[in-house]
Amino acid sequence: MAYDYGVAALDRGLEKVGERSSLQHPRKLSRNEELVFRQLSLNETPVKAYQLLDSLMGYGLRSPMTIYRALDSLIKKGFAKKVISQNAFIALKPEDVAKVSAFMTCSTCKQTRKIEISKTLVEGMFGKDSISLQEVFIEANGKCLSTDCADRGTGVEPN
Numbered sequence: 361m362a363y364d365y366g367v368a369a370l371d372r373g374l375e376k377v378g379e380r381s382s383l384q385h386p387r388k389l390s391r392n393e394e395l396v397f398r399q400l401s402l403n404e405t406p407v408k409a410y411q412l413l414d415s416l417m418g419y420g421l422r423s424p425m426t427i428y429r430a431l432d433s434l435i436k437k438g439f440a441k442k443v444i445s446q447n448a449f450i451a452l453k454p455e456d457v458a459k460v461s462a463f464m465t466c467s468t469c470k471q472t473r474k475i476e477i478s479k480t481l482v483e484g485m486f487g488k489d490s491i492s493l494q495e496v497f498i499e500a501n502g503k504c505l506s507t508d509c510a511d512r513g514t515g516v517e518p519n
Contacts, residue, residue, distance in 0.1 A: 389439075395419050396430040397439055397451060405470050406448030443472060445499050450474070462498035469509045 389397060395416055400407055409427045421427060431449055434440035440449050443463050450463070450472060460479050465472045482496055503509065 389437075390430070390433070392421060392426055392430040393433050393437075393439075395421065396427060397434055400434075400440060400449060400451035403450075404472075406443040406446050406450045406465075406472050408446075408448045412449075443499065444497060445501055446470075446472075460493075460496050460498075462500065464500045464502070466504040466509060467501055468503055471504065471509075 396412055399412055399415055409424060409431060412431075413421065413424055413427045416427070431440060431442075434451075435442060435449075438452065440451050441461070441463075442449050443465065446465065460477045460482055461474050462477050463472050463474055477496075477498065479493070483493060486493070
């Protein structure tokens with residue numbers, strides 16, 4: 361059965377690099393959704409759809425549309441988020457699903473940090489009486505202030 365083989369092979373690969381114990385994956389996902397979610401979970405930085413396709417071709421995922429369908433479904437279920445400024449995707453942990461988050465990306469090292477934002481703060485910005493929040497996308501791009509990142513290159517300075 362293709363499903364068992366694909367996921368089992370990915371599990372073996374994760375165990376080899378010591379990632380299996382720290383990987384938390386959601387339940388009730390299709391085979392393709394699970395493969396895409398697991399691959400997203402291995403990365404600390406946002407991943408582009410074609411990078412996912414390249415890394416999952418060995419598991420039978422050969423079409424960009426397959427990857428995009430799995431990503432769309434993961435986003436709808438709250439297990440992934442699109443980082444719009446990079447046209448890339450990042451996995452969310454189960455405890456992050458109900459939280460409002462902002463993404464801060466360094467233009468030099470491409471590290472993306474997720475920070476929590478108070479829902480009442482966001483409601484206050486838009487007026488609690490004027491809209492019922494369903495989804496919020498907040499992204500900030502700039503340059504890390506750490507000396508490690510500053511030594512790597514110039515990046516794009518924030519306005």
